[in-house]
Structure formats: structure tokens, C-alpha cells
Amino acid sequence: MSAATVTAAPALPADDTRIGLRANLRHLGALTRRNLMRIKADPESMLDALLVPVIMIVLFVYVFGGAMASNQHEYMQYMVPGLLGTTGLNLAMALGTGLNTDFQTGVMDRFRTLPIGRSAVLLSKMIAETLRAVVAFVVLIGFAMILGLDIKGGPLNLLAAVGLSLVFGASLMWVSMLLGMSLRSAQAVQGMSMLVMMPLQFGSSIFANPSTMPGWLRAFTKHNPLSALADACRALINGTPVGGSVVTVLVWAAGITVVTAPLAVARFRKRT
Amino acid sequence: MTEILRNAVEVHGIVKHYGETKALDGVDLTVREGTVLGLLGPNGAGKTTLVRVLSTLIKPDAGTAFVGGYDVLRQPKQLRRTIGLTGQYASVDELLSGYENLYLIGRLLDLSSREAKARAAELLERFSLTEAAKRPAKGYSGGMRRRLDLAASMIGRPKVLYLDEPTTGLDPRTRNEVWDEVQRMVGEGSTVLLTTQYMEEAEQLADELTVIDKGRVIANGGIQELKTQVGGQSLQVRPLRPEELPEMARCLHEAGIPATFSEESGLLSVHLTDEGQLTTVIGALGTRGFGIAGIDTKLPSLDEVFLTITGKSSVPAPSREKEAVA
Ligand SMILES: Nc1ncnc2c1ncn2[C@@H]1O[C@H](COP(=O)(O)OP(=O)(O)O)[C@@H](O)[C@H]1O
Ligand SMILES: [Mg+2]
Numbered sequence: 001m002s003a004a005t006v007t008a009a010p011a012l013p014a015d016d017t018r019i020g021l022r023a024n025l026r027h028l029g030a031l032t033r034r035n036l037m038r039i040k041a042d043p044e045s046m047l048d049a050l051l052v053p054v055i056m057i058v059l060f061v062y063v064f065g066g067a068m069a070s071n072q073h074e075y076m077q078y079m080v081p082g083l084l085g086t087t088g089l090n091l092a093m094a095l096g097t098g099l100n101t102d103f104q105t106g107v108m109d110r111f112r113t114l115p116i117g118r119s120a121v122l123l124s125k126m127i128a129e130t131l132r133a134v135v136a137f138v139v140l141i142g143f144a145m146i147l148g149l150d151i152k153g154g155p156l157n158l159l160a161a162v163g164l165s166l167v168f169g170a171s172l173m174w175v176s177m178l179l180g181m182s183l184r185s186a187q188a189v190q191g192m193s194m195l196v197m198m199p200l201q202f203g204s205s206i207f208a209n210p211s212t213m214p215g216w217l218r219a220f221t222k223h224n225p226l227s228a229l230a231d232a233c234r235a236l237i238n239g240t241p242v243g244g245s246v247v248t249v250l251v252w253a254a255g256i257t258v259v260t261a262p263l264a265v266a267r268f269r270k271r272t
Numbered sequence: 273m274t275e276i277l278r279n280a281v282e283v284h285g286i287v288k289h290y291g292e293t294k295a296l297d298g299v300d301l302t303v304r305e306g307t308v309l310g311l312l313g314p315n316g317a318g319k320t321t322l323v324r325v326l327s328t329l330i331k332p333d334a335g336t337a338f339v340g341g342y343d344v345l346r347q348p349k350q351l352r353r354t355i356g357l358t359g360q361y362a363s364v365d366e367l368l369s370g371y372e373n374l375y376l377i378g379r380l381l382d383l384s385s386r387e388a389k390a391r392a393a394e395l396l397e398r399f400s401l402t403e404a405a406k407r408p409a410k411g412y413s414g415g416m417r418r419r420l421d422l423a424a425s426m427i428g429r430p431k432v433l434y435l436d437e438p439t440t441g442l443d444p445r446t447r448n449e450v451w452d453e454v455q456r457m458v459g460e461g462s463t464v465l466l467t468t469q470y471m472e473e474a475e476q477l478a479d480e481l482t483v484i485d486k487g488r489v490i491a492n493g494g495i496q497e498l499k500t501q502v503g504g505q506s507l508q509v510r511p512l513r514p515e516e517l518p519e520m521a522r523c524l525h526e527a528g529i530p531a532t533f534s535e536e537s538g539l540l541s542v543h544l545t546d547e548g549q550l551t552t553v554i555g556a557l558g559t560r561g562f563g564i565a566g567i568d569t570k571l572p573s574l575d576e577v578f579l580t581i582t583g584k585s586s587v588p589a590p591s592r593e594k595e596a597v598a
Contacts, residue, residue: 019349023382030379034368041367041408106363110424113327114380115352 031124081237082206082230088169091133093193096180153239161233171253174260225252280463286335295321297487310478319467356430362421366410381428395423512563
């Protein structure tokens with residue numbers, strides 16, 4: 001008795017069936033829900049993002065405020081809008097740590113054995129992080145207003161500042177993604193992000209007017225994109241002319257995206 | 273007459289090298305639809321690598337493989353609809369509850385919200401996780417994670433299920449639960465590729481065995497077939513004083529005869545490859561004054577088969593058989 005085996009594929013096209021739009025949206029929804037639940041289950045990660053700016057506002061406005069400007073209120077109007085501008089990018093960094101964790105814990109492997117598009121995994125993280133940033137904005141703006149911040153530019157300008165911060169933050173998500181896929185642990189990703197962020201934040205126009213800085217630092221501060229972001233947010237919230245700052249931020253965001261997004265996507269595709 | 277057999281899994285000449293390491297060095301195997309193939313091999317044999325190739329997680333350097341008729345390389349998405357994987361290490365989202373882990377996978381497998389809920393509840397129940405369902409998986413014990421991972425791989429009622437050392441590190445009760453569940457899946461028509469280092473597990477679950485070592489298939493066939501292929505007989509010695517089992521095994525080891533024993537059955541077993549050995553064994557034990565209550569010969573156990581084929585001993589199932597060490 002001889003045995004023949006059936007090896008041919010069933011009558012289906014050789015190339016892969018595409019995942020329809022509706023299925024893609026459903027996957028995206030389920031994954032976004034998962035990422036939001038992760039944030040809810042780990043409120044500390046949210047607290048980190050909120051506590052640092054809150055401490056900075058209190059510390060700088062009340063401790064150094066008098067020394068930095070003629071009065072605390074004036075300094076608050078100077079510093080807080082710039083600090084708000086960085087909210088978008090602080091949270092972009094959570095993307096890298098989240099991605100790293102998914103690779104380390106094997107959750108990514110589980111997703112990769114499921115018939116879903118890999119872009120949904122990534123996109124859902126970006127959506128969740130953006131929502132997280134929006135919540136952080138609401139809390140921080142509310143807190144600053146309670147302390148006496150005047151939104152002189154009006155609500156539309158405030159929205160524009162938040163939008164600009166998010167756009168710049170989004171361009172850094174790709175950098176965060178690259179870090180998340182290159183470094184060994186989520187802690188390393190977090191540490192590295194801090195290491196990059198700290199000098200950028202303090203060597204910018206967020207806390208002090210660059211004209212008060214020594215020459216070498218002034219040169220760095222002038223070209224630091226966070227200075228442009230802080231200047232733009234400050235001008236928008238205070239209702240003063242924005243000058244070239246908004247365009248500078250947008251150019252930076254576009255530049256960072258053009259350079260890092262293809263690298264990040266290529267790396268992600270290779271690993272998934 | 274030509275009999276048509278459907279193969280759920282077909283692997284032809286799969287090669288995967290990691291630098292100098294030949295993780296897979298031309299592996300061929302087939303798993304018939306509705307059966308369980310036990311993939312046996314010592315640590316580092318290439319079992320996990322093969323499972324990952326067949327799950328579309330890594331691309332082989334050479335060779336072809338079909339699962340459910342789909343090409344691993346050319347039809348990965350269709351293939352993924354037919355498979356379920358429980359990897360060697362649990363892959364659960366630690367921050368989500370057991371229930372949410374399963375619900376998420378249900379949704380990603382295109383179940384409706386209602387179906388996904390029902391399926392999650394059903395599998396939690398089956399794997400005795402209902403009580404812990406709402407707690408984050410972070411707080412689960414190793415066994416609970418393992419069960420959750422198994423449940424996750426079964427959500428979509430996959431036609432082909434890969435289980436990579438599914439019971440390693442589990443207590444006997446949980447292990448039996450897993451075995452029952454695997455048998456149930458097979459009863460419902462699933463095909464299972466099971467990797468294991470436990471002979472007991474292979475004997476319990478597998479219809480056929482493929483033994484691999486250093487990335488190559490070194491034996492395959494039915495369990496009985498393999499046993500006869502290895503040849504020889506297994507000698508079972510029942511000691512007068514069971515507490516002497518470890519000492520007896522050591523004594524034989526010193527005489528150059530590898531022996532295993534099981535405290536549970538109270539038997540010492542020796543793989544005999546020629547007739548003269550029987551005399552040697554009895555002689556060695558007698559000289560040292562060990563009492564023998566009875567002897568028996570039978571086909572070798574899988575443990576012994578494994579030992580003979582690979583030259584390495586398998587890992588004994590926890591708290592079952594202990595290998596004698598000199
Ligand atoms: N990602 C990898 N990089 C380098 N070597 C690997 C990798 N994965 C597996 N190996 C090597 O391939 C061999 C087979 O590994 P594996 O498939 O995990 O064996 P098993 O599951 O049978 O224990 C081992 O020598 C292992 O070290
Ligand atoms: Mg393995």
C-alpha cells in the first residue's frame with residue numbers, strides 16, 4: 001500500500017490575503033484598549049509624567065521665581081508655557097519603554113502569531129500615548145491656572161500650543177521607538193531618554209532667558225529645538241507675536257521624522 | 273490503491289543557522305491531521321527553533337514547510353489563522369488580568385465582543401483560573417501563567433497547536449490538567465506538535481515521535497516501533513528493600529551498567545543489550561548483598577530508548593523517576 005500526501009495549498013492565492021479595513025480598525029481598537037488598560041494598571045508611570053512638571057513649577061516659580069524675574073507671576077507667565085510645551089515629548093518616551101517591554105515579555109511574539117497587521121500594534125501605542133499626553137496637558141494646565149497662570153492668548157492659542165507640543169512629541173516617538181528596539185531593557189530606555197532630555201531641557205529657553213547665559217551655552221540654547229518650542233508656546237499662551245518659532249518647531253519635527261521614521265519602521269519590520 | 277493521508281504539518285529540509293550554531297540542520301518531519309507528534313530532544317536540540325519557524329516567528333535559511341497546507345514563507349497570514357502557539361516561555365501581558373489577556377486575543381482573532389467574552393470565560397474555567405480571572409497576571413504563579421498562556425493559544429480553536437515544553441516546571445496536578453486539555457483538543461480534531469524532554473509526557477500524549485539532536489532528526493516512528501528499533505530488553509528488578517534503590521543503581525553504575533529507578537513503582541530498570549548482561553547485573557547485586565524480590569523483562573521504556581539514541585539521558589519528570597548518578 002502506498003501513501004500519497006497532500007501538500008498543495010488549498011485553492012487560495014499564493015500571496016497573502018490582505019486584512020480588510022474593518023478588521024484592521026477592530027484590531028487597532030482592541031490593542032489601543034489594551035495599551036490604555038496598561039496605563040491604568042500602572043498609574044505610577046502617569047504620576048512620573050505629571051509629578052516632575054508639578055514639582056518644577058512649584059520649585060521654580062516659588063523658590064527661584066523672585067530671583068529670575070521682577071515677580072513670581074511674571075516668571076510664571078514666562079516659564080510655565082515653555083514647560084507645558086515639553087509635555088508632549090516627555091510622554092513620547094513611554095512609547096519606547098512600552099515597545100521594549102512587549103518584546104522582552106514575549107507579548108510581541110504572541111501578536112506575531114496572530115493574523116493581524118503589525119502596523120496596528122505600533123499605531124495603537126501611538127494613539128494611547130497621545131491620549132496620555134492629552135490627559136497630562138489637561139491636568140497640568142488646570143494646575144497652572146489654579147496657581148494663577150493667565151491664558152492671555154485665549155483658548156484657541158492654548159490649543160495651538162498643545163497641538164504644536166504634540167506634533168513635536170510625535171516626531172520624537174520614532175526616536176523613542178528606535179531606543180526601545182535597540183536597548184536591552186525598559187529601564188535602559190528610560191534612563192537613556194532622561195539622559196538626552198535633561199540637558200536639552202535645561203539648556204533651553206524654558207527656565208531662563210538665553211540672554212542671561214554665557215556665550216557657549218547661548219549658542220547651544222539658540223539652536224536647541226526645545227527653545228523654539230518653548231518660545232512658540234510662550235508667545236501663543238501670552239498672546240505675543242510668535243515670530244519664526246512655530247515654523248522652526250515644525251521644520252525640526254519634519255526633519256526628525258524624515259530621518260528617524262524610516263529607520264524605526266525598517267527596524268520594526270525586521271524584528272516582527 | 274493509493275491512500276490519501278492529509279498532513280497537517282510538513283517540513284522539508286529546514287535549515288537555520290545562528291553563526292556557527294546549526295540550530296536546525298536539514299529537518300524533515302510530518303504530522304498527520306488529528307494526531308499528536310512528540311518532538312523529543314535534549315536541551316539545545318533545536319526544538320524551539322523549529323516551532324518558531326513553523327509559527328512564522330523566524331525565517332529558515334533553507335527548506336520549505338507547510339502547515340494546514342499553507343506555506344510558512346509565502347502565506348504567513350493564512351497560516352496564522354490555523355495555528356496556536358504556547359511558547360517555551362509564557363507570553364502574557366503582566367499588567368492585564370487573565371481575563372483581559374484572553375479577551376484581547378479573542379478580539380484580535382476577529383471574534384465578536386460577545387464571543388470573545390464567552391470564550392475567555394470558558395477557557396479560564398477549564399484551566400482553573402476563574403478565581404484569579406480579574407487579577408493582574410503579574411501576581412500569578414509560574415503554573416498559573418503557563419495555564420493562561422495555554423488558554424491563550426487555544427482561543428481561536430486552532431487546527432494545529434504547537435506546545436513547546438508545555439509542562440516544564442509544572443506540578444503534577446497542573447500537568448495532568450494540561451494533558452487532559454491537550455487530549456480534549458485532539459478529540460475536537462486538532463493536530464498537536466508537542467516538544468518535550470519528558471518521556472512520560474510523550475508516552476501519554478504522542479501518537480508518533482520524532483527525536484532530534486543537534487538540529488538533525490535521529491529517529492522517528494511510533495512509540496512501539498522506536499522501542500523495537502532500539503532493540504534489547506528492559507530488565508526490571510524489584511528489590512526486597514525499596515530504600516536500597518539508589519544504592520543498587522549506583523552499584524550497577526560502578527559495574528559499567530547504566531540503570532534508572534523509580535521510587536514510585538519501586539523498580540530498578542536496566543537496558544540489556546546482550547544476554548550476558550543479565551548475569552552481570554544479578555551477580556553484581558548479589559555480591560553486594562542486595563536482596564531481590566523479583567525480576568521481569570520487557571520492551572525498553574522511552575527513557576531508555578532516548579538514552580540509547582542520543583547518548584544523553586532525558587530529564588526525569590519532576591518527583592517521578594530519578595536517574596542514578598554515580
Ligand atoms: N536567537 C538565537 N541566537 C543564537 N543562537 C540561538 C538562538 N536561538 C537558538 N539558538 C541556538 O540554537 C540551538 C537550538 O536551540 P533551541 O531551538 O532553543 O533548542 P531546544 O528548544 O531544543 O532546547 C542552541 O544551541 C541555541 O543556543
Ligand atoms: Mg526549547
